[in-house]
Amino acid sequence: xxxxxxxxxxxxxxxxxxxxxxxxxxxxxxxxxxxxxxxxxxxxxxxxxxxxxxxxxxxxxxxxxxxxxxxxxxxxxxxxxxxxxxxxxxxxxxxxxxxxxxxxxxxxxxxxxxxxxxxxxxxxxxxxxxxxxxxxxxxxxxxxxxxxx
Numbered sequence: 001x002x003x004x005x006x007x008x009x010x011x012x013x014x015x016x017x018x019x020x021x022x023x024x025x026x027x028x029x030x031x032x033x034x035x036x037x038x039x040x041x042x043x044x045x046x047x048x049x050x051x052x053x054x055x056x057x058x059x060x061x062x063x064x065x066x067x068x069x070x071x072x073x074x075x076x077x078x079x080x081x082x083x084x085x086x087x088x089x090x091x092x093x094x095x096x097x098x099x100x101x102x103x104x105x106x107x108x109x110x111x112x113x114x115x116x117x118x119x120x121x122x123x124x125x126x127x128x129x130x131x132x133x134x135x136x137x138x139x140x141x142x143x144x145x146x147x148x149x
Contacts, residue, residue: 004042005042005048005051006039006040006042006043007039009035009036009038009039009042009051009055010035010036010039012032012035013032013033013035013036013039014032016028016029016031016032016035017029017032020032024074026066026067026070026071027063027067029062029066029067029070030059030062030063030066030067031059033058033059033061033062033066034054034055034056034057034058034059034060034062035055035058036058037054037055037057037058038051038052038054038055038058040054041054085136085139086136088110088115088133088136088141089133089134089135089136090132090133091110091111091132091133092110092130092131092132092133092146093108093109093110093111093115093130093131093133093143094108094109094128094129094130094131095107095108095117095125095126095127095128095129095130095131096108096109096114096127097127098124098125098126098127099117099118099119099124099125099131099143100119100124101118101119101122102122106118106119106125108131108141108143110133110141115139115140115141116139116140116141117131117140117141117142117143118137118140118141118142118143119142119143119144119145120134120142120143120144121144123145125143125145129145129146130145130146130148131143131144131145131146132144132146
């Protein structure tokens, strides 16, 4: 089997495209495009210096041109997904230990989990009342009472 240099560039490019499937950061794909450009240049018989220039230009162009576009349109919802404690904001629950900020006490149950809670203002929220999480401060939930009509 007789591999030419352009074959090697194309094989590396294909491997980088495969890596991009498993780690979608759009970095490997930028390198793959650079390798593809070098493979084309090598296929036309240019020497290694021109191949490296093609690799650099192809990589930089795709990294600074294609990557921002891809991230903008393919990862546009990724920063909107709330995780961990941030996902608790807006959830409702029930007070299981009266919330009184002045006594530094209060616990709530939200989705089956027991959390330390403080009232949004200085109000006292009695046991059994329904609450809504306003924000999360470390491991303490800041809540407000849900007024029933």
